[in-house]
Amino acid sequence: MSSPPLPIDEAVPRLLAALAAGPYAVLVAPPGAGKTTRVPLALLEAAWRGDGKIVMLEPRRLAARAAARRMAQTLDDEVGGVVGYRVRLDAKISRRTRIEVVTEGVFTRMILDDPELTGIAAVLFDEFHERSLDADLGLALALDAAALRDDLRVLVMSATIDGARVAELLDGAPVVVSEGRAFPVETIWRDRDPLMKLEDQVTSVVLEALRDQPGSALVFLPGQAEIGRVAERLAGRVPADVDIAPLYGQLTPEEQDRAVQPARPGRRKVVLATSIAETSLTIEGVRIVVDSGLRRAPAYEPATGLSVLETRKVSRASADQRRGRAGRIEPGVCYRLWGEGQNAALLAFDAPEMLEADLSGLALDLAGWGVSDPTQLKFLDPPPGPAWSEATSLLKGLEALDDxxxxxxxxxxxxxxxxxxxxxxxxxxxxxxxxxxxxxxxxVLLGERGLGGDGPDLTHRLERFGRERGKRADEAHGLARRWAGMVGNTGSGGEVGRHLARAYPDRVAQQAGARGRFRLANGRQASLEETDALANAPYLVVTDITGAAATGRIRAAAAVERATIEELFAGEIVDEVAMAFDRGSRSVRARRLRRLGALRLDEAPVAITDLQQAAAALAEGIAGLGVGVLPWSKEQQALRARASYLRATLGEAWPDLSDTGLAADMAWLVPAITGKTALSEIGADDLGGALEGLLPWARRQEIERLLPSHFDAPSGSHLPIDYGAENGPALEVRVQELFGLDRHPSVAGGKVPLLLVLLSPAHRPIQTTRDLPGFWRGSWKDVAKDLKGRYPRHYWPENPLEAAATARAKPRGT
Structure with a gap:
């Protein structure tokens, strides 16, 4: 079969020269250049290949089959001849096969089983810009193998990637750049309408495009659910010559292949696709792209050990890939459901899966390769530390790694x-x-959605799967038999929950209150619809959750018996007495717990026997309420205030006895309240003992010297000094009790003047001052005049410095 010229053709001689001169190369070619189907065929004639195979990695099964089919057609051969493919659940290869197109996961198994890649001359990484975990791992292992095989060629190909960065990883490999197809693509921007559902706006734009543009359309949506809803809305509204074809990963290979086939003569088609159609595919006749701007991707949470599906905005690189689908065959048009001004705000590239994925499979593969430290291999982005630690911890729990x-x-x-x-x-x-x-x-059910139905109960799905027939179901049954055969056993009939609990010990779940609410062993909360049959199960094993940690929805689970949990996790179940402070009763309560992670299998109240632990729990509970709730006496409050004032003025040599300072570390209280379990049992005497530990006798004597608790007034009164006052140490005193005093009262060896709050005979403030002699000489006359009018029976001398102080209405003898 003759094939038309493609833009990549001009770059092929340079690529062949680069690989003839050295083992590594990088090829950068935009969408539509033809790299996927042209380059492997060109390498067949390379002298260095000998009779070795060319293995090309594709990110998806659909792309692998399509690439193999296209190359076989170019050779006027059938798939499985010179060109074959190998993907999960499907393979077409033979002894004649020299180009083998495989998915990235299949290649990982190939190289782990045969680290020398015997009989393989070259490994090609297509669409490497997608940066899947398997592609990054495959490249790292291939480069490690190539270090021992100078005849192995490694070629990294992509449309949108930092070629220089990849080349540096490949020891400075040459970068070959191909110019893209010249067909222009017009971009039409459509701002998202916040008042419309995504499906409604996509439907509107698709109908507009079909009216205004010739050709078939490729519509990018985030997931299968949105595809189904848009298909329902388009049905009966598209022109009579238009067919609707869904395209997503859970379809059978036959259904996927039909979706990418050209429309029948005289007809057009609308392909509703996920990002599965973003790369490595050319759908004949497509010159319209409608891009929702969204994609669905798994995000791993190391804290919970769960991967959840998130709907995200596409990156600019992905948006350009999607746009390029419209210009593969002829000039096209791309409708984007976002404003032109929002385009620059998109991420330049999608984050590598390495930085967001569950790394347990990677960690096990590397351990099998003999590597426990991932920095020993060449990764474009090394595994993040927290996710790596979580992965190795899981593997140790599965007994796959030693300590x-x-x-x-x-x-x-x-x-x-x-x-x-x-x-x-x-x-x-x-x-x-x-x-x-x-x-x-x-x-198989967990890896292939849709088998056995799509309900959350995996026990029911397994029963239905056992009765299903058809090509996809038969292949899935065959795969299950092969996996069982690999461990030397094909028995069946056991408990579903028992098996799943072994796989997901951290996701064993317990009903938590309301029907349908569950708590997982890893501490996460999740729920089922109240009407679901599983909603009332005491225990589940959860395999799939979507949504945020506090509002997770269970998508797949199975009931498990309590006895099974006790048997399987006997070594992990902990029996303990837990003490906790009950804020309602302001006391410590003790409960005996039988616990598996965050699950409380049994609990009952018990008497408190560890008085030291109870005192510590009581102290921490009081800290939560605030130290001010303790029954401090007035003298203790004053002592704390004086110590805090010294700390504020003289430095940290003095303890911080403020509420905040004491609450920061409640160890000071524990010895004084050992034997008590409630706030109501604590008295001022207990607090006095605690204060003695914080302020020994020598310190108290120093406080008394520097900051006396009382002031001896000239009248003979013994008046308390307030060291907790907002503006510094303060003394409230009736003004006539200071008559005759010609110096201002102070503390701290005369360094800190007291704030005098001068009171009337009725104990109402009349003046504040830090300069008593100045007050006598200054404003006293006006104050005295006012006091004489209000308190005529009291003695108000014109010269208070010469008058006798008194606590009475008048001095004795007057």
Whole structure:
């Protein structure tokens, strides 16, 4: 079959020269250049290839099959001849196959099983800009293998990537750049209408495009649910010559292939797709793209060990990839559902999956490779520390790694299974109970959505799956039998919840209050619809959750028996007595707990026996209420105020006895209240003992010297000094009790004058001063005149410095 010229053709000679001169190269070619189908065929004739295979990695099964089919057509051959493919659940290869298109996960298994890549001459990483975890791992392992094989070629290809950065990772490899297709694509911006549902606005724009533009349309939506809703809205409203074709990962291969086939003669089609159609595909006749600007991607939460699907805005690189779909065959048009001014605010590139994914599979693969420290390999972006720690912790819990991070016998068994370590552990342990087929079928259900239905109850889905027939179901059953066979057992009929609990020990869940509300062992909360049959189960194992941590929705789970939990996790279940402060009663309560992580399997009140622990819990509870709730005496309050004042004026050599300072560390209170379990049992005497620990006798004597608690007035009164006053130490005193005093009262060795709050005979403030002699000489006359009018029976001398102080109405003898 003859093939038309493509833009990549001019770059192929330069690429062949680069790979003839050295083992590594980087090819940057925009969408539509033809790199996916032209480059592998061109490398067939390279002298360095000998009779070795060319293996090309694609990010998706659909892209792998489509690329293999296109290259086989170019050679007038059938798929499985010179060009074949190998993806999960499907493979077409033969002895004649020299170009093998594989998904990235399949390549990981290939290189782990055969680190030397025997019989393989070149490894091509297509669409590397997507930066999937398997692609990053595959490249790191390929580069490690190439260090021992100078004849192995490694080529990284992409449309939108930092070629220089990748080239640096590949020891300064040459970067070959191809010019893209010349077909222009017009961009039409449509601001999102906040009052319209996404599906309604997409439908409106698609109908507009079909009216205004010739050709077929490719519509990008975030997920399967949105595709279904848009398809419903378009049905009966599109022109009679238009077919609607969904395209997403859960469709059968046949359904996916039909979606990407050209429209029948005289007809057009609207392909409603997820990001599965973003790269490596050319759908004949498509010259219209409608981009919702959204995508759905998994996000891993190391704190909970869960991956959740999030709807996100696309990056500019992804938006450009989508736009390029309209210009593959002829000039096209792209409708974007966001404003032109918002485009610059999009992220330049999607974050590498390495930085957001569950790394447990990666950690197990590297351990099998002999690497416990990922920095020993060449990663474009190294694994983040928290996610790596969480991954290795999970693997140790699954008994796949020892305490030093080295792979165990169990880990080697899991590594041989092409599954997430959780699922591999589930199948491997099920084999010991002659039930590996049940576990393997569960693993298939968890990896292939839609099998057995889409309800949340995995037990019911497994039952339905057992009765399903058809190509996809038959292939899935065959895959389950192969996985079971890999652990040497094909028994079935066991308890679903038991198997899942082994795979997801951190997601065993307990009903928490309201019907449908559950608490997971890892501490997260999640819920089911109240009407769901599982909503009333005492215990579940949850395998899939969507939404935020506080409002997670359970998408897949199975009931599990309490006895099963006790059996499987006997070594992890903790029996303990927990003490806690009850704010309502302001006392410490003790309960005996039987706990698995955050789950409370049993609890009952018990008598408090550890008085020291109870005192510590009581002290911390009081700190939460505020130290001010303690029954301090007036003298104790005054002592604390004086000590705090000295700290504020003389420095940290003095303890901080303020409410805030005492609450910061309640250890000072514990010895004084040991034996007490309630706030009401604490008295001022207990606090006095605690204060003695904070202020020993020598310190108290120093306080008395520097900051006496009382002032001895000339009248003979013994008056308290307020050291907690806002404006510094203050003394409230009736003015006539200071007659004859010619110096201002002070503390701290005369360095700190008291703030005198001068009172009338009725104890009402008449003046404040820090200069008593100045007051006598100045404003006293006016004050005395006023006092004489209000208190005529009292003695108000014209010269108070010569008068006798008195606590009475008049001095004795007058």
């Amino acid at each position: 030093s991070g080295r792979i165990t016998v169990e880990g080697k068994a899991l590594a041989r299974l092409p599954l997430h370590p959780r699922l591999g552990h589930m199948i491997h342990r099920a084999a010991e109970e002659d039930d590996a087929l049940t576990a393997a079928q569960l693993a």
